[in-house]
Amino acid sequence: MRIFTRQRHVNEEALGLHALNDLPESRRERVARHLSGCTHCRGKYREAEELIHILRVAAKRTSLGAVLN
């Protein structure tokens, strides 16, 4: 799995997995290092976190809860 786009930013899939704390250790470090120096990706990461939060709240009301938790 690639974690960087051609523009050398973190791609959406990797940002999402990072927000879910679901990236392998080595990739997590590279993404975290990039995020610490890139406001563009930090903004997108925050959006991913918000989306995951919304999904978790919604999932509590459905059977999706078992998948996301």
Ligand SMILES: [Zn+2]
């Ligand atoms: Zn970036």
